[in-house]
Amino acid sequence: MVKAGERSARSSVWLEGKARRGGRGGGQPSGLDRERITEVTVRLLDAEGLARFSMRRLAAELNVTAMSVYWYVDTKDDLLxxxxxxxxxxxRLPDAGDGGQEWREQVRxxxxxxxxxxxxxxxxxPLAGRYLNIGPNxxxxxxxxxxxxxxTGLPTHRVTGAISAVVRFVYGYGTIEGHFLARVADAGVSPDDYFRQAMSAVSEAPxxxxxxxxxxxxxxxxxxxTVAEMMDRDFTFALDLLVAGIEAMVARG
Structure with missing residues (x-):
């Protein structure tokens, strides 16, 4: 039994038919639709972060009441x-059936x-780890x-492992890079200045x-x-290692 406030394994806006609903019926607030609400939600999350996001804050940005927002989504989780x-x-997704582009290029x-x-x-x-990730996109x-x-030519039983290696590597790299840049923005300095200050501090601390x-x-x-160049070089080389590893496993048969 799922307790109040908890979400079951089947809880998803995409499984409960709510993602296709434009509102709860007649009389919905004018000037609003789910696409606009979602668009403003993304913009607020970008500007203020997940911790500060609330339905009340969203309603204020839309210049409506919170109840007007709930006309289109049942819960904050649904909206997120x-x-x-x-x-x-x-x-921007490549055409996976395009024989003119090597799988290596497509992976990269x-x-x-x-x-x-x-x-x-x-x-x-954090949201990708919280929800089922079964929306159409x-x-x-x-x-x-x-x-x-x-x-790639990997046997079927190795495909999920290769997917995990690539996707979870990028997930970890992108998450840490994103958090670093957010920390830099909060500090009000450039990434390069932040890096120099941090390296100086840790070099002097016993x-x-x-x-x-x-x-x-x-x-x-x-x-x-620059920090950007260092991050790009590390990312590119790490990805090359993954591609080379896939090639080696294919060669092993």
Missing amino acids: ELALDAAFGEL ALATEYRHLLVRHPWLS SLAFSRVVQRVIRR ETAAVIQESKEIIAARGGD
Whole structure:
């Protein structure tokens, strides 16, 4: 039995027929529709973050009462699910059946798109772990990823492992990068200034100086004049390692 306030394994705006509903019946507030409410929700989440988001705050942004918003969605969870899938709709997905593009290029393209989405919307990663991710845009992403990985030549029983390696790597990388940039924005400095200040602080602190000293050679060899360049180089090389690993497993048969 599901307790009040809890969500069962089947709880989803996409499973309960509510995602297709435009309102609860006649007399709904004029000037509103679910698409507009979802669009403003995404904008608020981008601007203020998940922790500060509330139905009351959304209603104020829409210049309506909170009850007007509830005419179109039953719960805050339903609305967040809609916003999550709307964000996935921004992904530019390759044609997984396109024989003219190698699977390696498609893996890199999908990984890069997903990384940018996570960085652009830092609130997305916690929601992706909270809900079932079965909205139409999320399913379209999952379907393309599956089709691309199947094109690698891996045996069927290895496909889910390869999907996990790529998608969860990007999820982790994009989440940490997005949180870093949010922290930088809160500090009111550039990413490069923040990085320099942080490295200076940890290099001088007795608790962390030894570890930083041991890492100097690695950090110097990393390359890149800016934080953005360092992050891009690390991401690209890590993704190359994953692609090479898939190739090696295919060769093993």
